[in-house]
Each structure stands twice: as C-alpha cells, then as structure tokens.
Amino acid sequence: MSGAPHAEAGFGRHAPVLLDAALAALAIRADGRYVDATYGRGGHAAGILGRLGEKGSLLAIDRDPDASIAAARQFGSDPRAKFRQARFSEISQFVADGSVDGILFDLGVSSPQLDDARRGFSFLRDGPLDMRMDPRHGESVAEWLARAGEREIAMVIARFGEERHARRIAAAIVAARAAAPIATTGELAALIASAVPGRKQGIHPATRSFQALRMHVNDELGEIERALPQAVMALAPGGRLAVISFHSLEDRLVKRFLRAASREDPAFAGLPGVPPGAEPKLRLTGRAVFADADEVGRNPRARSAVLRAAERLAA
Numbered sequence: 001m002s003g004a005p006h007a008e009a010g011f012g013r014h015a016p017v018l019l020d021a022a023l024a025a026l027a028i029r030a031d032g033r034y035v036d037a038t039y040g041r042g043g044h045a046a047g048i049l050g051r052l053g054e055k056g057s058l059l060a061i062d063r064d065p066d067a068s069i070a071a072a073r074q075f076g077s078d079p080r081a082k083f084r085q086a087r088f089s090e091i092s093q094f095v096a097d098g099s100v101d102g103i104l105f106d107l108g109v110s111s112p113q114l115d116d117a118r119r120g121f122s123f124l125r126d127g128p129l130d131m132r133m134d135p136r137h138g139e140s141v142a143e144w145l146a147r148a149g150e151r152e153i154a155m156v157i158a159r160f161g162e163e164r165h166a167r168r169i170a171a172a173i174v175a176a177r178a179a180a181p182i183a184t185t186g187e188l189a190a191l192i193a194s195a196v197p198g199r200k201q202g203i204h205p206a207t208r209s210f211q212a213l214r215m216h217v218n219d220e221l222g223e224i225e226r227a228l229p230q231a232v233m234a235l236a237p238g239g240r241l242a243v244i245s246f247h248s249l250e251d252r253l254v255k256r257f258l259r260a261a262s263r264e265d266p267a268f269a270g271l272p273g274v275p276p277g278a279e280p281k282l283r284l285t286g287r288a289v290f291a292d293a294d295e296v297g298r299n300p301r302a303r304s305a306v307l308r309a310a311e312r313l314a315a
C-alpha cells in the first residue's frame with residue numbers, strides 16, 4: 001500500500017475517557033509505582049506521570065506496535081517511565097507480586113486504531129480486513145473468516161456483537177467466500193448490509209458484527225479473564241485496581257471478578273476461621289462511575305464507559 005508510513009498513519013489522538021475519575025480511583029501517591037496496562041496514546045499515562053514525583057514510576061503496556069512508537073515519543077528520556085509491548089495477560093512476567101501501588105486497564109480499542117484504515121478495524125474506511133491489535137501475531141479477521149465454520153461465525157457474531165441477525169450474516173459470509181475470499185473491510189461491510197433487513201437510523205448494520213469479530217480475533221474477554229487475577233497479585237496492600245470497560249460483556253466480567261475477590265471464598269462461608277488464601281483480596285472502593293453528559297458531549301466514546309475500582313487488602 002502507498003502513503004505515509006504505518007506508524008505515522010496511526011498517530012491520531014485518543015481522548016482519555018473518565019480521566020479524573022480513573023486518577024482518583026488510583027489514589028496516586030507521588031512516590032508510588034503504577035502500571036497503565038493499556039497505554040493507547042498515553043492520555044491516562046500522562047495523567048499518572050503528572051501526579052508522580054521524581055521517585056514515582058510508571059510501566060506502560062500495550063500490545064499494539066504503534067503504541068510503542070507513541071510511548072517512545074511521549075516518554076522521551078523520562079527515567080520514571082518504561083514501556084513494554086506485550087499483552088496485559090502477561091503482566092506477571094513484568095511485575096513482581098505485591099510490588100505496585102496501582103494498575104489501570106482502559107479496555108477496548110483506541111481512536112487511532114479505529115481511524116487508521118490500514119489496521120482494518122473500521123467499516124467506514126476501506127482497508128485490509130485485519131483488526132488485530134498486534135498484527136504480528138494471531139489470525140486476521142480475513143484469515144479467520146476464510147476458514148471458520150458457518151455455525152462458529154454465527155456464534156461469535158451473536159455472542160460478542162449481540163447481533164440478532166448473526167445466522168443470516170454468517171450464511172452470507174460463507175456464500176460469498178465460496179466465490180472469492182473476503183479481503184477488505186468495505187467488502188465485509190457491504191456484505192453485512194445486504195444480508196441484514198432494514199436499517200436502524202444512525203447505526204451502520206455492520207457495527208455489531210465488526211465489534212464481535214474484533215473481540216474474537218484479539219481474544220479480548222480471555223485477555224481480561226487471565227489478566228485480572230495477576231493484577232490483584234501484583235498489587236501491594238493498599239494498592240488500587242481501576243478498570244474502564246466499554247462493552248456489557250467486559251463490564252460483567254470485571255464486576256463479577258471484583259465482587260468475588262472482595263468476598264471470602266464461598267467454600268468456607270459459615271465456617272469458623274478462614275484459611276490463608278481464602279480471605280477477601282480486595283475491598284471495593286465505591287460504585288461504578290459513568291461519564292457525565294458534559295464528557296459524553298465532548299467525546300461520544302465515553303457514552304458506554306464504566307469505571308470500577310478496588311483496593312488490595314493485606315491478605
């Protein structure tokens with residue numbers, strides 16, 4: 001493909017969502033050690049660094065290679081900041097148990113990922129049908145759609161996209177690929193639009209399917225499931241965990257995890273004495289926080305954001 005180098009194309013801005021609430025939830029100490037598990041374009045990272053003194057530190061993680069380039073630019077030679085290009089489900093490889101004072105997850109995709117047609121996330125911009133956050137690993141959506149069974153495609157679109165026309169869309173994909181591989185976001189968007197009856201005003205008929213396919217090829221829910229227990233173990237007593245979700249399935253997973261970790265192991269409920277390891281590991285620090293109308297007005301992405309937070313207990 002012609003045009004600007006890939007890293008430049010992905011260099012748009014990302015407005016951080018629930019920034020003040022997330023920083024408050026992390027209760028940042030100037031000399032604390034923090035992890036931003038989803039660096040993106042560093043909006044939250046900048047907020048954290050701005051509250052740290054000389055002795056504080058920040059480890060930023062993102063699986064996207066463009067985020068790595070952005071971090072190198074943002075952090076420059078700041079000795080307090082480090083970046084790792086990795087999946088956040090690998091967090092225990094970089095952070096020792098009990099060693100950090102706060103970890104932030106701001107889930108989902110960044111605006112530059114969506115805006116760069118070459119990443120293949122957007123049905124509004126034609127590009128290769130990819131959608132991998134880390135294009136060096138795993139299968140692109142085009143590769144997966146070329147080999148998956150019709151039932152499997154329908155299940156993914158129904159589950160992650162909550163799309164009621166999932167079976168119809170899967171059938172259309174399987175029929176189309178028999179003639180030629182589905183290679184671009186434009187082809188897939190047009191195919192879905194022609195398979196789905198009617199059209200709700202304002203919502204592109206491919207919205208839910210694209211979201212579902214993105215969540216599937218990046219194993220987004222699996223990543224969260226694997227990362228949260230590691231994050232809890234990485235926190236020092238009194239350390240804070242803050243998670244911003246954008247999808248109801250993500251938020252349900254986060255809510256259930258935090259609730260379970262803030263109770264003693266139910267296997268010991270009602271018994272005298274709780275054995276070591278079965279005590280609650282977290283204390284919820286408040287209710288879920290949503291963006292106010294002002295933030296949603298400035299940044300429509302904030303509309304579906306939910307922040308949940310908890311504090312590590314000494315267990």
Ligand SMILES: C[S@@+](CC[C@H](N)C(=O)[O-])C[C@H]1O[C@@H](n2cnc3c(N)ncnc32)[C@H](O)[C@@H]1O
Pocket residue numbers: 014015016017037038039040041042043044045061062063064067086087088089106107108109110111133223
């Ligand atoms: C919503 S954006 C974060 C935006 C960031 N807080 C900011 O202010 O710029 C989510 C980021 O998390 C990254 N990401 C998503 N899942 C990930 C995972 N499992 N491991 C590492 N990074 C991930 C994405 O690549 C994306 O850059």
